[in-house]
Amino acid sequence: MSNKEEKPKNIFKPNNSKYWWLRVKINGVTHRETLRTTSKRAAASKAKRRIDELRGQEEAGELDWRFGTGLAKLYDALDSDSSSWSVETRKRYKCSLRQILRTIDEYCTDIGSDIEDLMAVEVTTPVVSEFVERRRASGVTVSTINRDLTAFSNLMKSIKNDGWIETNPVQNYEKQGMKEVLPDIVLPSEASIQKLSARAPGTLNYFPKFLDATGGRVTEMAMLPWSDISGLENPIEGNVQAILRNTKGKKVRAIELRQQAIDILLKIPRSNVSPYIFWNSTEHGYYKDPSNLFWEYGQETGFDARLHDLRHKFAIERLKEGWSIYRVQKYIGHGSVLTTERYYLRYLTAEQKARVSADGDNGFR
CATH class of the missing domain: 1.10.150.130 (Tyrosine recombinase, N-terminal domain)
Structure with a gap:
């Protein structure tokens, strides 16, 4: 009999909280709430009771606190x-x-x-x-x-x-008062990305790495078909482009893929039945939004972040490399450069801030 402690289900502790939280999906709706305890054992017990309560309210038609x-x-x-x-x-x-x-x-x-x-x-x-x-x-x-x-x-x-x-x-x-409070950004480590990727099935094994290489939103990359990738016959940076259609507001945008992303695409096997890059052999075929799936994998592997934090990681790293704030804004698809500035300039030094804001496009191609 194994002495290994069984990992509690449906509970997690955010990095910015001392309390454990409940996260459970009931009838297609995800419920998240604090359990108001710092004890993992107490949290697991409270979570079980709370899930039973939520399911009872759902059955009675009383649960819709969205x-x-x-x-x-x-x-x-x-x-x-x-x-x-x-x-x-x-x-x-x-x-x-x-x-x-x-x-x-x-x-x-x-x-x-x-x-x-x-x-x-x-x-x-x-x-x-x-x-x-x-x-x-x-x-x-x-x-x-x-x-x-x-x-x-x-x-x-x-x-x-x-x-x-x-x-x-x-x-x-x-x-x-009018005091702005922005959430802290957790930047996943390379080791944690590798562990998360290794846990995912089929082509989803490549999904976290692709987000890290492109800065894309989860849904727009999960629903990216091979037909919207061009230039792979000459797979070098500067020649391969992706057309993103399932974007926020359905505003189509094109991005030039970096070599890291191109190399990932070259490793992914294609499906005879699915048009999507990130297909897999499960009954789902592909995931419209794999955030919940990867949240479960993250709990198992100790991935102390969300898939969306890979987008933040991409943006901050590109700014530190020397991309202008405008280039990053256009590439990741923020509607306004002000959003990009508010989220990411706080992670740069004064010298880096001056550099990324100095030139309108700063080499944007």
Whole structure:
């Protein structure tokens, strides 16, 4: 009988938290919440009880604590004739709610998550701060942002009244002032990438390394077909290009592949039945979004990051190599260079910052 401790399921400890967290998918919806304990054994026990509770609520039709559901509920209420708000106020709130949904969706995409999986409890004060900074970066006036925050506060108040959250994060944000709080970026080590890759089946074995070599988002690379790769007949850097179609906002973009990415492609066997590069022999064929799959592998291999952090790693490394901030922005597909600057310049020295910002394209091809 093995003395090796069995790894607990459905619990993890984020790098920026002292507590263990629960992560479980029920009926296609991922639930994440803190277990409020620093003990692994206690966390495993609490997780089991909480999963049973969540499944019971799901069976009773009571479980739908997603942020998007709360937003849609308030939006629909604004259409009701019984609403106490004036017609003009309802119109203004609905406009703000649409902007909140769009901005939070962009934020979720940029951190490698899906707004459909975003639970109300995950909309924290730092997320509200991120919303404000993104609205600022898009050139919106302070008065418009304040109107948006009023609607946002009423949205979270409504969600709080339903018992989905304990505190209103917008009120907490307004108390602490306009202070930006960006999440720390965890840069995976080469050794951890190798271990994660080795755990994945079939062609997914190459997936983490390809993300590391391209800086692509998980979904846009998972759904990349061979037909959108050109130039492999002469597989050298400068000749091979990838067309990315399953991008954020469906904005097609082309990138010139670096030699590291080209060499990976040359190792991947092709399928007679699947058009995708990262196919495999399981019943799934390919994964539209393998984030959850690799999260499980990460728990097994000690990969203390997310697949999306490989995108951050790529961007920071290219900036340190000498790519301009504009070149990185265009290559990884940020809608604005301001987003690239906010996320990555904080990891550079003063000299590096001056260099990457000095020239508009800095050799961009």
